[in-house]
Amino acid sequence: MEAIEPAYGTATLLLIAAGAVALLLFLIMKLKLHAFVSLVLVSVITALAVGFPVAQIPDVLMFGFADTLGSVALLVAFGVMLGRLLEVTGGAQVLADTLINRFGERRAPFALGVAALLFGFPIFFDAGLVVFLPIILTVARRFGGSLLVYALPAAGAFAAMHAITPPHPGPVAAADVLGGSIGVTMLVGIPIAVVAWYVGVMLVSRWLGARIHIPIPEVLFGEARDSSGRTPEQQGGANGNEAAPGHRPPSFGLVLLLLLFPLVLISFDTVIDTLVTAGTLEEGQGWAEFLGLLGSTPVALMITVLLAIALLARPRVSSMSEVTATLDDSLGPICSIILITGAGGMFGGVLELSGIGGALSDSLSDLGMSLIVQAFVIATLLRVAQGSATVALTTTSGLIAGAVADANLGDFQISLLVVAIAAGATVLSHVNDSGFWLVSRFFGMDEKTTLKTWTVMETTLGVSAFLVAGGLWLVV
Structure with missing residues (x-):
């Protein structure tokens, strides 16, 4: 859809936007109305206030909702499935243990951030965050304290790379519009992104984590587990649908391969788009379009989930029906997040x-x-x-x-x-x-x-x- 011709001046529109934000915060923080209900209600009120024709308002509401939902729902669903498989098979614990053994407990947040900077070079912010989430939570569970200490360095690293450096679409588009070189923008943007991450994210996250305690959320991956994928109850003799006791956890190399695989696929799409924008690659070539399909985030994550089922879950879970039950359990808690x-x-x-x-x-x-x-x-x-x-x-x-x-x-x-x-x-x-x-x-x-x-x-x-x-x- 295209923007309407404004019915009001800039000052009035800004006041309407400010009033809408204030109303939303009042409904959520003061009246404790559910965020989903509040957002839809305020969206309707705002659409009426700025002068959209009443008959067009349903389409206006669906414009942002469908666009966001289309990109987020598949990404979050497949990402959480992958994270759940890594968690229940002990893969996330193996990766966390290796990370800690290499860098030490005190440098764990820094190590997570540096890893996210490297992973974030070809991958979008939201996709990187979803794939990295089980590692963040596993490290945070092991050492305790505020989740912010571990989550913000990694999330901030993905945000910095996504916003500032090509081949991400925002800086590529800006460099193209301004007539600059995408290669030079990359060479300049990467060191600035790293410096800005350390000063604006790493140091700030230490300060925030020391003052605001955020407990480790259980909503995505359930209870903490040991390296064989067992919950505390299962360690005490109870049975469940998770990884069977006695199975060896996956190797560090296998876990790293599964994490790098979607990043490599996604980089195909990102790099091809960048080359087309720069004029290096002619648009419409079949092989490039096929690589672009493999590199689209939902397809890349779907393929990775299938690999995780074959390489992680099946050797460690007694039946495919239990794998399916595990994946099904992972989807329920994310409905609220997606909506x-x-x-x-x-x-x-x-x-x-x-x-x-x-x-x-x-x-x-x-x-x-x-x-x-x-x-x-x-x-x-x-x-x-x-x-x-x-x-x-x-x-x-x-x-x-x-x-x-x-x-x-x-x-x-x-x-x-x-x-x-x-x-x-x-x-x-x-x-x-x-x-x-x-x-x-x-x-x-x-x-x-x-x-x-x-x-x-x-x-x-x-x-x-x-x-x-x-x-x-x-x-x-």
């Missing part, structure tokens, strides 16, 4: 189609400030107003493209502008961002706590990236 995340996309979609982005863009097109500061400010305001980081990235790039062309900038300077735009599109993730709800539900945090942790960390990550890019801009 709430979809409803968050619905709310963001209403704001996107309301025309607030276009109205805000028109008023920000000539701010009379340094180009890199202008890029960051515009992206930040668009991100806060309508929630979508992708929209903020692409819209900001289009707005400043003319000024960038007139300034005759080199590839290095353009790459710094791409980082500044990505930084602005990262900060202040809140209730109109579907990613906010994904993190909130995966980590078992209520909305207030998510604002105090995830929103703060996303902001420090984005600001850190902008400060590094701004400092380099002054030097060159």
Whole structure:
């Protein structure tokens, strides 16, 4: 769908958006109304307030909901299945034990973050988080303390790589619109993303984890298990549908292979899209389209789940019916996560189609400030107003493209502008961002706590990236 012609001025639209966010927080945090119901209700009220024709409102609501649900539901379902198989067969414990033995307990959060930086290079934020979740939870269970200490370094690493570095679609699109080199943007973006992760995520997560205790959630993977996949009850002699006692846990190499496999497949799609955008690869070639199919996130995760069933579960579980029961058990708890995340996309979609982005863009097109500061400010305001980081990235790039062309900038300077735009599109993730709800539900945090942790960390990550890019801009 296309955005409507705004019925109100920019100031009025911003007030409506602010009022909608305030109403949503009031319903959830004060009245304790379920987040899914609250998000749908506020989406309807907002659609009426901004002036959508009543007959179009159902389609408007489905725009954001269906788009988000389509990308999240399959990803989360297959990701949780894979995570459950890793957990019940002892694979996650094997990986966690190896990680801890190599890096030590004190450096475990840092090791998780570094691993996520490497894994996050070709894989999208949400896919990486889903695949990595069992390892995060297993390490956190082993050492105790606040989940934030272990979860934020890894989640923040995926967020940093996804937002700032090619071959991810946001920075690739921004570099293309601004006429820059995708290769230079990658070479500049990766070190800035690493520095911004350490300052804005790693150090901040230590501070947040020491002050806010988040218990290890049981909703996704059930009770803690030992390396043979047994619950405490099973260790005491009870029987269940999980990995049978006595079976040896999988090897570290097998577990690592299963984690790397979807990343390799997904990288096919990501790299091919990047090559097509850069003009290196001609669009429409059959072999490239087939690799793109294998690399689409749902297909890649489905194939990995099938491999996990064959290589992990069947040698350690007595029958295929028990494997199916285990997978079925993993799906029930994620219904709420999927629906709430979809409803968050619905709310963001209403704001996107309301025309607030276009109205805000028109008023920000000539701010009379340094180009890199202008890029960051515009992206930040668009991100806060309508929630979508992708929209903020692409819209900001289009707005400043003319000024960038007139300034005759080199590839290095353009790459710094791409980082500044990505930084602005990262900060202040809140209730109109579907990613906010994904993190909130995966980590078992209520909305207030998510604002105090995830929103703060996303902001420090984005600001850190902008400060590094701004400092380099002054030097060159």
